[in-house]
Amino acid sequence: xxxxxxxQVGMPLRDDRVLRYVTAFCPVCHEAVPERPLDEVRRLSGYxxxxxxxxxxxxxxxxHGKVVTHYDEDAEILEYLEQWTAPTKVHAxxxxxxxxxxxxxxxxxxGEMQTQHTCILLEDITQSCNLRCPTCFADSSxxxxxxVELENVLGSIDQRLExxxxxLDVVMLSGGEPTLHPRFAELLEALRDRNIxxxxxxxxxxxxxxxDELLEVLQRSxxxxxxxxxxxxxxxxxxxxxxxADLRSLKERALRRLSEAGVFTTLTMTAALxxxxxxxxxVIQVALDTPYVGGVxxxxxxxxxxxxxxxxxxxxxxxxxxxxxxxxxxGVVTWRDLTxxxxxxxxxxxxxxxxxxxxxxxxxxxxxxxxxxxxEHLGLVANRIADHEIPxxxxxVVQDSLLxxxxxxxxxxxxxxxxxxxNICETCDLGIASLLRLAGSSVGRQEQLRAxxxxxxxxxxxxxxxxxxTMLEERLLQCCVHVGTRSEADLDQCAPFCAVQAWSPLxxxxxxxxxxxxxxxxxxxxxxxxKDIEVTS
Amino acid sequence: MRDRAPAAFGDVAPLRVPDGLPxxxxxxxxxxxxxxxxxxxxxxxxEYDPLRLCIYTTIGLISWLITPPLTxxxxxxxxxxxxxxxxxxxxxxxxCLLGDTRxxxxxxxxxxxxxxxxxxxxxxx
Numbered sequence: 001x002x003x004x005x006x007x008q009v010g011m012p013l014r015d016d017r018v019l020r021y022v023t024a025f026c027p028v029c030h031e032a033v034p035e036r037p038l039d040e041v042r043r044l045s046g047y048x049x050x051x052x053x054x055x056x057x058x059x060x061x062x063x064h065g066k067v068v069t070h071y072d073e074d075a076e077i078l079e080y081l082e083q084w085t086a087p088t089k090v091h092a093x094x095x096x097x098x099x100x101x102x103x104x105x106x107x108x109x110x111g112e113m114q115t116q117h118t119c120i121l122l123e124d125i126t127q128s129c130n131l132r133c134p135t136c137f138a139d140s141s142x143x144x145x146x147x148v149e150l151e152n153v154l155g156s157i158d159q160r161l162e163x164x165x166x167x168l169d170v171v172m173l174s175g176g177e178p179t180l181h182p183r184f185a186e187l188l189e190a191l192r193d194r195n196i197x198x199x200x201x202x203x204x205x206x207x208x209x210x211x212d213e214l215l216e217v218l219q220r221s222x223x224x225x226x227x228x229x230x231x232x233x234x235x236x237x238x239x240x241x242x243x244x245a246d247l248r249s250l251k252e253r254a255l256r257r258l259s260e261a262g263v264f265t266t267l268t269m270t271a272a273l274x275x276x277x278x279x280x281x282x283v284i285q286v287a288l289d290t291p292y293v294g295g296v297x298x299x300x301x302x303x304x305x306x307x308x309x310x311x312x313x314x315x316x317x318x319x320x321x322x323x324x325x326x327x328x329x330x331g332v333v334t335w336r337d338l339t340x341x342x343x344x345x346x347x348x349x350x351x352x353x354x355x356x357x358x359x360x361x362x363x364x365x366x367x368x369x370x371x372x373x374x375x376e377h378l379g380l381v382a383n384r385i386a387d388h389e390i391p392x393x394x395x396x397v398v399q400d401s402l403l404x405x406x407x408x409x410x411x412x413x414x415x416x417x418x419x420x421x422x423n424i425c426e427t428c429d430l431g432i433a434s435l436l437r438l439a440g441s442s443v444g445r446q447e448q449l450r451a452x453x454x455x456x457x458x459x460x461x462x463x464x465x466x467x468x469x470t471m472l473e474e475r476l477l478q479c480c481v482h483v484g485t486r487s488e489a490d491l492d493q494c495a496p497f498c499a500v501q502a503w504s505p506l507x508x509x510x511x512x513x514x515x516x517x518x519x520x521x522x523x524x525x526x527x528x529x530x531k532d533i534e535v536t537s
Numbered sequence: 538m539r540d541r542a543p544a545a546f547g548d549v550a551p552l553r554v555p556d557g558l559p560x561x562x563x564x565x566x567x568x569x570x571x572x573x574x575x576x577x578x579x580x581x582x583x584e585y586d587p588l589r590l591c592i593y594t595t596i597g598l599i600s601w602l603i604t605p606p607l608t609x610x611x612x613x614x615x616x617x618x619x620x621x622x623x624x625x626x627x628x629x630x631x632x633c634l635l636g637d638t639r640x641x642x643x644x645x646x647x648x649x650x651x652x653x654x655x656x657x658x659x660x661x662x
């Protein structure tokens with residue numbers, strides 16, 4: 001105890017600065033017993049604090065005391081992101097009256113306390129993969145297993161459509177490698193008939209690089225489908241680290257074929273500190289230079305699944321990626337060109353649109369509109385969310401905005417550009433293909449419009465997923481990226497992506513995991529009716 | 538590489554910092570950071586399972602009991618089939634030293650044929 005004398009009376013100031021109070025979890029407890037039943041997982045009081053210029057997650061664990069882990073690299077940028085928040089949308093809980101706490105509540109799907117609807121429904125349709133990446137969060141394998149029957153995938157999607165009042169913004173097909181699903185083409189056909197604005201395909205591109213039939217399938221669905229192509233960088237060592245093989249020529253070939261086929265593609269970069277965090281600018285440059293590449297999604301490596309262990313005291317983070325944009329792109333893209341995705345938790349995603357002017361220069365929509373004006377537009381969105389006439393209005397506004405935007409440079413400063421941004425935000429996470437879908441219905445020159453957009457609009461997103469070192473309950477509750485799961489009672493439901501990846505008992509409820517456990521009694525030739533399947537585990 | 542929380546937080550729980558992780562020497566945005574391969578260890582399984590050593594011994598034992606060329610013929614054939622299927626599913630590059638799966642298939646086929654020929658020659662001579 002310090003003696004209380006003279007000028008030292010009273011308590012000194014803290015050495016850290018508390019930024020916000022949070023509910024978190026103990027990574028030490030988690031590592032000790034990864035299979036711990038979810039109702040025994042402790043929710044811990046904690047806070048985010050700034051120290052030495054960076055942001056740290058501090059929580060108190062009854063067993064391990066104060067546990068501190070690295071949360072973000074730049075407090076200033078994190079504060080900037082927190083300005084961009086818009087009201088979220090109403091959701092329908094999977095289980096009525098489910099007030100179970102996080103994370104055990106997710107065993108019964110989305111609970112009553114979830115505060116965001118499903119923007120993206122992620123469906124793991126197979127566990128099989130033709131790569132075995134050391135940094136895979138899905139723990140996939142080369143064996144043909146965990147193939148979800150087509151009827152079960154559609155059953156999960158249809159149930160979510162019903163809960164989302166008849167429309168889904170985005171369905172993301174993932175795995176494993178989803179293109180290996182034996183009925184992949186049929187699945188895409190079936191999705192085309194449903195009210196799904198955009199279908200994203202998460203793929204490593206290995207099959208796409210040489211399978212003409214698959215490319216044709218994607219080309220047929222290209223007004224609805226966008227490819228999310230794993231693209232970690234340009235160096236051999238990067239691929240050896242992340243993918244265990246030098247895949248550069250395959251990636252280049254897959255990208256070229258997609259671009260030639262006019263299929264919108266987003267380069268998905270898994271970035272790790274000291275591995276390829278210096279290649280972010282190079283990947284963005286590839287996106288800017290390649291027609292029909294809609295943009296880049298940069299995902300700092302996180303420590304769930306089969307990931308290589310992450311240093312709890314030093315990692316690549318959301319703001320770390322943002323901070324690197326300017327220096328690595330020669331100032332073409334900076335962190336001020338992005339905003340937090342307003343409808344999600346501000347720490348969970350940032351997004352920015354880059355547009356090529358008639359002079360051939362890249363400018364961000366944010367810089368054209370101005371930060372303050374953009375905030376005003378976002379306010380308007382909030383007031384209109386309950387308006388059921390929005391889809392029609394959106395169609396007209398986006399159409400006008402796009403046509404005006406792409407016709408002449410002067411229109412770039414017109415208010416309708418702001419409306420475009422507003423509409424992008426209103427529809428949560430819509431990409432280029434969906435804008436086209438909204439804009440192009442009445443225009444005979446849709447192909448020309450596609451080509452122009454494919455060359456002149458690029459979207460850059462940073463998507464930091466959480467592992468136990470960064471997991472916050474409030475981010476889970478506001479999460480809108482939901483994974484299709486099945487309850488113990490064999491009912492379709494879903495749960496936040498990061499929770500499903502981090503907690504094994506939740507991971508086992510993924511559709512592909514359930515299918516994998518049933519594989520003992522189900523041959524790989526798919527069965528038409530899932531009710532006929534005997535559950536073996 | 539940083540291996541502890543800032544002193545501002547006082548006494549905190551010690552956390553495991555994995556060895557050999559490719560973290561850059563600095564957090565500088567433009568630093569040309571060194572690249573190191575990290576150990577490929579599944580998350581949550583800190584104990585190394587030397588399963589392959591058991592497999593190699595078993596193969597050696599079978600080889601000893603059956604005759605080496607025949608074992609080569611059998612395992613070579615199984616390997617060709619396995620890699621052929623994997624390639625059809627899109628596996629272009631193997632962790633095998635040869636890398637390209639076509640090379641691996643060629644090597645295994647050659648070994649299988651040699652093993653079969655040697656076995657036949659042993660039987661008929």
